[in-house]
Amino acid sequence: MALRPNQFKGPKREEEPYRINNLIRGVQQVRLVGENVEQGIVDFKQALETAQQQGLDLVEISPKAVPPVCRVIDYAKFKYEQKKKQKEIKANAAKTVVKEIRFGPNTDEHDFNFKLKHAINFLKEGAKVKAYVHFVGRAIVFKERGEILLLNFAKGLEEVGKPDEMPRLEGKRMSIIFSPKAPKK
Numbered sequence: 001m002a003l004r005p006n007q008f009k010g011p012k013r014e015e016e017p018y019r020i021n022n023l024i025r026g027v028q029q030v031r032l033v034g035e036n037v038e039q040g041i042v043d044f045k046q047a048l049e050t051a052q053q054q055g056l057d058l059v060e061i062s063p064k065a066v067p068p069v070c071r072v073i074d075y076a077k078f079k080y081e082q083k084k085k086q087k088e089i090k091a092n093a094a095k096t097v098v099k100e101i102r103f104g105p106n107t108d109e110h111d112f113n114f115k116l117k118h119a120i121n122f123l124k125e126g127a128k129v130k131a132y133v134h135f136v137g138r139a140i141v142f143k144e145r146g147e148i149l150l151l152n153f154a155k156g157l158e159e160v161g162k163p164d165e166m167p168r169l170e171g172k173r174m175s176i177i178f179s180p181k182a183p184k185k
Contacts, residue, residue: 034072097127105142123161123180132175
């Protein structure tokens with residue numbers, strides 16, 4: 001099978017976010033920053049020579065500034081640090097879990113209490129809870145029952161969670177979302 005010129009041939013290279021050394025074009029002067037460097041506005045060629053003398057790279061940090069800001073650093077080490085920071089930010093980001101609880105418009109007391117206990121446990125664990133009443137067939141005529149059911153559910157969760165909004169009808173579902181309350185200090 002012969003490859004066409006535009007056909008994928010291997011792993012795609014990630015585009016570099018910063019221009020370095022000779023890839024910095026169309027610039028006569030730059031604002032030079034970095035360690036062991038005389039900071040200030042210098043000619044581009046002089047900045048590049050300074051970086052090469054130290055065995056480092058000239059990296060364009062802020063291309064939109066006038067003149068562009070360039071830093072004298074080891075680019076490989078700089079990229080490694082950036083990736084490490086991004087990974088750390090991603091790891092520390094809170095992941096919200098949404099647990100769903102389904103009711104019918106004619107849910108009886110026992111089922112209601114059973115699902116209420118589960119919702120309380122979910123909220124205590126820090127997850128959000130989405131409770132909804134699913135209307136099947138002609139049961140949509142009992143919208144009021146569904147709304148009353150969800151409002152009673154909200155009343156039962158007052159201690160551990162707060163509703164994000166009032167019950168809302170979307171198609172054949174009436175839903176409400178609860179967020180866990182912050183623990184009292």
